Amino acid sequence: MALNVLGVVSMVVFYLIVLGTGVWAARKAREAKRKSSGDRTAVMLLGDRKINMVLGIFTMTATWVGGGFILGVAEAVYNPEMGLIWALMPIQYSLSFIFGGAFFAKPMREKRYITMMDPFQQKYGNILSGILVLPALLVDVLWVSCTLLSLGVTMSIILDLPYYVSVWLSASVAIVYTLLGGLYSVAYTDVIQLSLVFLSLWLCVPFIMINPKSLDISQTAFKYMYQRPWMGTLVWDTVWKWIDDFLMLGLGSVSFQSFHQRTLSSSSSKTARLTCFAAAVAVSILGIPPVLIGAVAASTDWNQTQYGWPPPYVRGEQTLVLPLALQHLTPQYISIIGIGAVAAAVMSSTDSALLSATSVFSSNIYKNILRRSASDREFNWVIRLTVVIVGVVGTSLTFLTNSALLLWILGADVSYTLIFPHLVAVLFFKITNGYGAFVGYIVGVTVRLLLGENTIGLPVILPLPGCTLEDGVFVQKAPVRTVSMLFSLGTILAFSLLFTFLFKRGILPEKFDVYNVKSTCTEPAADAQNRRETEPNDHTEGEALQPMQKSS
Incomplete structure (x- = not known):
């Protein structure tokens, strides 16, 4: 397979647009910092607490609808051992937003915290809160790896770019504009990225659905055709595991710093709550396309495609099912559009995870423990250095596994079992x-x-x-x-x-x-x-x- 020149050019144009938006937002951040008479940390990390509801909905939704979300949902639906009944991430995240908006957004925002870890630091002091910061940092690093992994495998399949080139190029762009403008750059680029995700995914769906190499998904939902039914089954001895996974993603997401970064940056506690409720609807809608793509892939006679037989799950490539479906079941120009959707989703989540980890380390570790007398200039350099370090470490971890779903669930596991109970206890x-x-x-x-x-x-x-x-x-x-x-x-x-x-x-x-x-x-x-x-x-x-x- 030769290099897809048209696809590469399209990706370069997309990256330039995102980078340009980030640079423009960085200028806005500098102006806000000059005008601010309060804590300048809030300008860099929280957008001066002036994120309105519309922008908040975009950045909240874009943060969760990342590459791991899109590829992970499609992989779970396609996987014969799982199916749709195990791929309820869009519903679980929706419930998480509703739960977070109802119980967490108001008390956190009204206390004017900078990060999710501030209530721990104020109540327990520096040593214990410093220990509690570690799992929060681990979650964000795993999230960076998960999102970049999903883009790397997609670009390497459809564009025939080397995997490491795809991953490091995407990471570099996200690191640069996050360095420049902090939350302002992240939030405003999220508008472009989420818009592209929505339009691109829904544009790909009709072409996937009408391709002649696949059966009608209604026929294969409950009936064994090319593989087990894509709806999946829930037997008695797996019910508790299903409940466990549902609660982990539904409740564990509330203890992600990325979630609280968006509520804390809202212009008021009311705006923070409404943002959560609106994002709950948006994330459900954006979960439909990857479900449909996974269902079509499970209904496809892969022997009729250039991919050939055996199908992806027999080869152990079920993690790549979304890019494989785009490549073999749609025209080339549509597959390129699909790449744009994955790239936009990845960038929107990667920059959020970068800023999330940076916020916790720079504010709760460096500024409040290591260097309380740090100047604004020193603190800004610490933020920049932390963004780079987290980006490099997270990117490096993508070479340890080929499953975005694995990294995604591992991060949610740490959040749910270690951070969530402490957050509930300290707040309520x-x-x-x-x-x-x-x-x-x-x-x-x-x-x-x-x-x-x-x-x-x-x-x-x-x-x-x-x-x-x-x-x-x-x-x-x-x-x-x-x-x-x-x-x-x-x-x-x-x-x-x-x-x-x-x-x-x-x-x-x-x-x-x-x-x-x-x-x-x-x-x-x-x-x-x-x-x-x-x-x-x-x-x-x-x-x-x-x-x-x-x-x-």
């Missing part, structure tokens, strides 16, 4: 303290490791009821991720109550109370009322910025 349970959080973190990590994960070769040490031995390997049938999450949350609350009791009753000496548990419990009612009345509260658009309260 006043009794939570540093002792409970520390023990909960240790227990959560230990339990999750002991329960194992076959997809990455982590052996099962602690088999739960229903665990079976298959081909010499223990396979868990129980909802291991949810069990780990509940163990962690329960431990946080239980040990927080225990240490509150011990210090309040004087059983433990006050000199050991490094998290000030006793003083928190004995806070006078009048002081508590005064503190609540002086907490920042924003119900109007465009309020003046306030510096973030730092941990003592």
Whole structure:
């Protein structure tokens, strides 16, 4: 197969448009920084908290509808071992947005946090919050890898570009415009990228659906034709795993820094909530095209295509089914348009993950722990350097696996089992303290490791009821991720109550109370009322910025 010159030229034009938009947005960011009289960190990382609802919907949706989303949904629908019933990511993310908008957006935005980790830092101090930052950084790095991997395999198949060229070129463009303008560049480029994703995917669908090499997907939904029905099946011994996956993606997404970066950048708490609800609808609509492409691929007689027989899943190439379907089931110019959709989706998620990891490290680690006296100039250079490092590390990880779905689910696993219970505890349970959080973190990590994960070769040490031995390997049938999450949350609350009791009753000496548990419990009612009345509260658009309260 020769190099697809027309496709390469089209991709170069697209990258230039995105880069130009990023440069224009960077100028807007510099103007906002000059005019800002408040915390300039909010300008770079949160767009000066002036992202309106329309722009917020675009950037929130574009962040989740990435390359891993598009390729992962198509792969799951096509995979004979899974099917549509296991590919509910669009619905799960929609529920995640609704859940996040209903319960998380308002309290986070009204407290004017810079990152998702700020409530931990304010309540637990620097050492413990620094430990809690690590899984948040890991999630974002895995997300960068997942999105770039999906674009690399797509471009290498359709354009016949070397895989490493595709990946590093895309990563470089995303790194450059993220460096230039921070959230302003990310948000405004998301408008172009999401528009292209929507138009391109829906333009490809009719050509995929009417190709003569595939049967009507209604015939193959429940009937065995070229492979198992693409609707999939849910047998009794996999019900708990299905529930586990559903909860992991539906709840775990709320503990992504990328989600909170968009709500915290909104012009008000009301705008933040409405943005979440609108994005829930948008992400469902954008999940339909990859579902249809995966269903058509499962209904195709691949022997009639240039790809030949056996089909992709027999060759172990089910992860590549979307680009393969575009290449062999559509005209060349349509496959190029499909590449544009994947590229736009990848860029929109990659830049978000880059900025997300950068925000957590630069604000919660560097500025609040390592260098509290850092100047604006120094802090800006730290942000730029972190963007580059995260981009390089994330890009390098794409060479370790060929499954975007694997990286996607692994990141969601870490978010759900380790970050989500801590976020719920610190925001909604006043009794939570540093002792409970520390023990909960240790227990959560230990339990999750002991329960194992076959997809990455982590052996099962602690088999739960229903665990079976298959081909010499223990396979868990129980909802291991949810069990780990509940163990962690329960431990946080239980040990927080225990240490509150011990210090309040004087059983433990006050000199050991490094998290000030006793003083928190004995806070006078009048002081508590005064503190609540002086907490920042924003119900109007465009309020003046306030510096973030730092941990003592």
